[in-house]
Amino acid sequence: MAPPAPPTSLTPTNLTAISLEDELIRCRASTVLLRVSGESMQGAGIAHGDLLIVDRGLEPRPGQIVVAWLAGGFTLKRLVCHRGRLRLEAAHPAYPPLELDPGAEPHLWGVAVHVIRTLEPGTGHR
Amino acid sequence: MTCRSQATGRPAIVLIDGNNFYASCEAVMDPALLGRPLVVLSNNDGCIVSRSAEARALGIRMGQPYFQVRRELERQGVVVRSSNYALYADMSQRLMTTVEPWVEQLEIYSIDEAFGQLHRPAGHGDLHDWGRRLRHHVLCELGLPVAVGIAPSKVLAKLANRLAKTAPGSDGVWDFGGIGDPDPQLEAVAIEDVWGIGRQLSRWCRLRGISHARALRDMPSGELRRRCGVVGVRLQQELRGHACLPLDTLPATKRETCVSRSFSQPITTQAELQEAIATYLSRAAEKVRRQRQRAGAITVFVRSSPFNGTSFYSNSATVTLPLASNDTAVLLQAALPLVERLFKPHKPLQKAGVLLQNLQSEEILQHHLLVPLPLEQQHRRSALMATIDRLNRHYGSGTVQWAAAGLQTPWRMRRSRLSGAATTRLAAIPVVQAR
Known part of the structure; x- marks a missing residue:
């Protein structure tokens, strides 16, 4: 007869409840929350009023959704490598892409890593 | 990493x-x-x-x-x-x-x-x-x-x-470990700029012709010991590269919490002073609750401006609580009578503050015959305090306040060019445009 399986679910590491903060945030110190305004990232599943978790410590890579500092404000775009050149694209047909000058370093402020949307009004606040 | x-x-x-x-x-x-x-x-x-x-x-x-x-x-x-x-x-x-x-x-x-x-x-x-x-x-x-x-x-x-x-x-x-001879750098540091040297000691050094860090390092230790004892010798040893000051890695639990401010315009009425003290006390109580402590005594202090011509006035008063508390209402009740004693009609006040003292951990259950409230009521009081703290944290300090703190507050601190609570309040986080 096989011996009973060890009680793996009761090892101390499994006794802590899931922490959303631990799951969603790589580094507390470099993480900032921003509020989304506008519809240009709809195609990427980001809507007006969403809460954005932004990590400032990540190196922005093509394909990622980034927060750029443009014309005196934070702007949300996808960083894309198009024909060998970097550009910032919206996720909405009405917004044209923005070519990045190869010489000038764009100010990419942080990488958007999660989006939080409250579905039922009134439940978001403790 | x-x-x-x-x-x-x-x-x-x-x-x-x-x-x-x-x-x-x-x-x-x-x-x-x-x-x-x-x-x-x-x-x-x-x-x-x-x-x-x-x-x-x-x-x-x-x-x-x-x-x-x-x-x-x-x-x-x-x-x-x-x-x-x-x-x-x-x-x-x-x-x-x-x-x-x-x-x-x-x-x-x-x-x-x-x-x-x-x-x-x-x-x-x-x-x-x-x-x-x-x-x-x-x-x-x-x-x-x-x-x-x-x-x-x-x-x-x-x-x-x-x-x-x-x-x-x-x-x-x-x-400093990476360079051969630190003498030129130490000679460029004026004696007054050496960390830990007081004004008196630096004056004494100057009188003796010791004007920079290198000279202090190389002066006879005996002389330094006679003048300022072990403190001076330790400083010299540190300059010689021998570590004598240990790292202080355990912050001591706080025994006191102080909230004090200068007024944007002098306070001249007792009602205004009362509001100011009530506001500071509310803030201090919130701090103490966050530290999970209770206060055993309250000191209120006031002072006039040292520059405004009338004779300088500075005073303080302390009340000891029969039972340590962090309930704003209890603390207000104990502290506000002090205001009456401190206020002088012809002394415009420039600064006031509240010091919560004799802080003790919330966990320490004080055995006391005079339990002020039945247990159930005590729990309700602390739930109320927790709710108020949460509202003030969430919507900005002063969202919920005691009526004693006043609604129109001309004396309040001037911060006319304050940036938002961009990382500390969800309602104030910056907006990112998706346009």
Whole structure:
């Protein structure tokens, strides 16, 4: 007869409840929350009023959704490598892409890593 | 993260310090400020307490009263901000948690500086490159520039940190262990600028012809001991590279909490003073609750302006509570009668404050015959306090307040150029445009 399986679910590491903060945030110190305004990232599943978790410590890579500092404000775009050149694209047909000058370093402020949307009004606040 | 150096070589002390910390914090959440001259004002928009590099380059000096230089700042296009302590405290915490894994032990020395202890790598023993990586890491993660000073002792680390900021070509890092002869650097440090030297001791040194750090290091120890005992000798030993000041890594539990402010305009009525004290007491009570403590005594203090011509008035009064409490209503009831005793009709007041003393942990259940409220009611009271604290944290301080704190408050601290609570209140986080 096989011996009973060890009680793996009761090892101390499994006794802590899931922490959303631990799951969603790589580094507390470099993480900032921003509020989304506008519809240009709809195609990427980001809507007006969403809460954005932004990590400032990540190196922005093509394909990622980034927060750029443009014309005196934070702007949300996808960083894309198009024909060998970097550009910032919206996720909405009405917004044209923005070519990045190869010489000038764009100010990419942080990488958007999660989006939080409250579905039922009134439940978001403790 | 493999950032700690291999613990094999000689021990080293590092001082990590945020450059123009308040100004840098402002620019972290508002990149429009990067590269622009920026100054941050003290409480009540009194004087300049932090300057960006660009503001320094314009010749703006530290400590200048704002009203004196206001026009000039406007003319030069300098951005002016009131002190945003919530932002700086949050950034400070981020800074400390970011540097902590880089050292073996960390002592948080102030809002923008920390001492660390680590061992030099075996062999060459140079930490300059490590310091450069640390600096780069903090800049990437937080957007905050720091200076890194490395030395065998705290006093030398403090000097190294200064050199990291000021020496040409230092790239923000200075390692006293990495250079052959520190004498030229020590000779460039005026005796008054040596960390831990008081005004009296530096005057005594000057009289004896000891004008810089190197001369203090090399003077006869006996003479120093006779003048200022073991403190002076320890300082000298530190300058010689022998660590005598240990890292203070365990912050003592707080025994007192103080909230005090200068008024934007002098207070002349008892009603106004009462409101001010009620406001400060509410803040202090909130702090104590956050520390999970109760206060055993309350001191209220007031003073007039030392400059306004009428004779100077300064006074304080203390009340001891029969049972330690952190319930704002209980504390107000005990403290407000003190106001009546302290207020003098013909003494316009410039500053007042509240000190909560004899703090004890909430966990310590005080055995007392005079239990003020039945247990169930006590629980309800603490639930009420917790709700009020949460509302004030969430919607901004002063959202819910005791009526005693007043609704129109002309005396309140002036912070006319305050930036938002960008990292400390969900309702105030910055907006990112998707347009």
